[in-house]
Amino acid sequence: MKKLSLSSVIIYTLLFLLSISVLIPILNLLAMSLSDPLKVHELKGLDILPKGFTFLNYEILLSNPLILRSLGNTIFITVAGTALNLFLTAMAAYVLARTKFVGKKLVMFMLIVIMVFEPGMIPEYLLVKNLGLLDTYTSLILYKAINVYYLFILMRFFGDVPESIIEAARIDGAGHFRIFTRIMLPLSKPALATLGLFYGVYHWNEYFRATIYLTSPNKWPLQVVLRQFVVERDNSSMLGQLAVGSYEQIKNLDFASLQSGTIMISIVPLLILYPLILKYYAKGALEGGVKD
Numbered sequence: 001m002k003k004l005s006l007s008s009v010i011i012y013t014l015l016f017l018l019s020i021s022v023l024i025p026i027l028n029l030l031a032m033s034l035s036d037p038l039k040v041h042e043l044k045g046l047d048i049l050p051k052g053f054t055f056l057n058y059e060i061l062l063s064n065p066l067i068l069r070s071l072g073n074t075i076f077i078t079v080a081g082t083a084l085n086l087f088l089t090a091m092a093a094y095v096l097a098r099t100k101f102v103g104k105k106l107v108m109f110m111l112i113v114i115m116v117f118e119p120g121m122i123p124e125y126l127l128v129k130n131l132g133l134l135d136t137y138t139s140l141i142l143y144k145a146i147n148v149y150y151l152f153i154l155m156r157f158f159g160d161v162p163e164s165i166i167e168a169a170r171i172d173g174a175g176h177f178r179i180f181t182r183i184m185l186p187l188s189k190p191a192l193a194t195l196g197l198f199y200g201v202y203h204w205n206e207y208f209r210a211t212i213y214l215t216s217p218n219k220w221p222l223q224v225v226l227r228q229f230v231v232e233r234d235n236s237s238m239l240g241q242l243a244v245g246s247y248e249q250i251k252n253l254d255f256a257s258l259q260s261g262t263i264m265i266s267i268v269p270l271l272i273l274y275p276l277i278l279k280y281y282a283k284g285a286l287e288g289g290v291k292d
Contacts (some may be wrong), residue, residue, distance in 0.1 A: 001046075003134070005064075024048060024269070025046065027048035028043075028047060028048055029263055029264055030048075030050075030260075030264055031043060031047055031050045031051075032050075032257045033058070033257055033261035033263075033264050034050040034053055034054065034055070034057070035050040035051045035053075035054070035058050035254075035257055036051060036052025036053070036054050037054075037057075037257060039051040040254045040257045041254070041255065055122075055229040057257050057258050057260075058261055059264075060253070060258065061258070061261050061262060061265060062265075066225060067222070067225065067262070067265070068223055069218060070224070071222050073137070073219060073220065073221045074138065074221040074222040075269075077140050077141060077159060077203055077221055078200055078203040079135055080137070081140065081141040081199065081203040082143050082196055082199045082200045084141060084145055085144075085145060085146070085147070085150075085196075086192055086193075086195060086196055088145050088146050088152060088183065088257060089146050089150055089190065089195065090184075090188070091162050091180070092146055092151055093151055093157075094158055094176075094180050096108065096151075096155050097155040097156075097158040098159070098161075098166070098179075099176070101228050105246060111152075112148075114148055115148035119214075122147045125212065125213075133213070134213055135213065135214055135215045135216055135219065136213075137219065139213040139214075140208070140213065140214075140221075141203075143209060145204075147198075150195050150199070153191070153195065154188070154191055154195060154214050157191040158184055158188065159190055161184065165183060165187075165212075166183070169182075169183055188229065194234055196277070197274070197277045198237040199271065201270060202268070204223075205223060205224075205272060206223065207221065207223035207224050207227055210223065210224050211224055211227075222265070223266065225262075226262055226263065226266050230263060234287040239245050263287055
């Protein structure tokens with residue numbers, strides 16, 4: 001049996017305590033959302049067990065057209081935005097990492113300038129307005145279609161692909177498009193999965209620009225509704241569209257537990273996504289790619 005060194009024990013202990021510090025608040029929110037509205041006040045501190053188990057809060061939230069519509073908007077923006085991000089970032093990374101063209105150094109310099117000196121909010125708003133993208137999903141999907149920092153990460157990954165693989169493909173008559181789609185992308189699954197997770201989390205959690213660019217409530221993503229209900233405590237918009245529940249149910253509702261349920265709905269998809277993406281992290285990008 002392998003003995004653990006003192007440094008390993010310290011690292012594992014710190015990681016365990018850090019995991020507990022993150023997990024307990026989430027379990028506390030889950031307990032509040034699953035507690036009976038008449039008993040939720042019995043929860044003390046960071047209790048992780050519900051008092052009087054019930055799905056009433058989720059029945060109310062998931063029957064609310066505002067929640068369902070905003071959830072659908074968020075899923076659409078996240079999927080479309082992430083797909084566009086990965087497509088454009090991968091193409092740009094391949095061109096910059098594996099090809100030579102006039103002005104390449106100038107392009108790299110401009111990318112660094114863009115990464116360091118981002119435009120202000122007012123020029124960005126005027127650009128979106130002049131393009132006629134106000135109150136459209138496109139204004140959120142196109143924003144930072146290519147993150148320069150993520151672009152450099154993928155460029156480094158593409159640059160580590162052995163030249164022997166590329167030369168073998170060229171000898172077989174493959175052009176840039178086939179090399180990109182048949183070689184670079186399949187070998188880059190771990191990197192693409194990582195960047196896809198980063199892009200996806202960004203789009204899922206975006207609310208600031210949605211509050212600025214989207215004026216129609218039926219186009220709001222879930223995070224805007226969450227902010228309106230949880231942060232600004234706008235209970236009228238939540239109760240005004242309830243489709244189920246009698247007056248007695250609504251009268252006895254606990255808004256703290258209802259807010260906890262709204263938060264859980266917003267974070268559960270990401271919690272499900274993480275394990276699906278993590279399996280790609282351990283895979284070697286070039287496993288079996290080169291035979292000596």
